[in-house]
Amino acid sequence: MQTAMFKEVDFCGIYLSPFFLRLAIAGIVFLILHWCGDRIALHNYVWNRAVFEAALFLIVLSLTVLYF
Numbered sequence: 565m566q567t568a569m570f571k572e573v574d575f576c577g578i579y580l581s582p583f584f585l586r587l588a589i590a591g592i593v594f595l596i597l598h599w600c601g602d603r604i605a606l607h608n609y610v611w612n613r614a615v616f617e618a619a620l621f622l623i624v625l626s627l628t629v630l631y632f
Contacts, residue, residue, distance in 0.1 A: 586632055590625040597624065 572579040597620060601607065610616040 583629075586628045587625065589632065590621065590628040593628070594621045594624050 570582040573582060573585055574580075598617065607613045607616075
């Protein structure tokens with residue numbers, strides 16, 4: 565069984581880590597979730613908004629790393 569080799573992403577002549585692509589995807593998904601949370605006033609139901617958003621971003625990033 566062969567293991568998958570991660571390849572660098574070539575973006576306009578700059579080689580980026582594969583993690584950077586996952587980080588960008590997670591950032592976009594997080595911004596969408598953040599916008600939806602603002603629309604329904606989710607911050608009224610959490611104890612500390614900054615800690616909640618940091619945890620949400622880490623959850624989205626870990627799911628992105630696991631599935632992409």
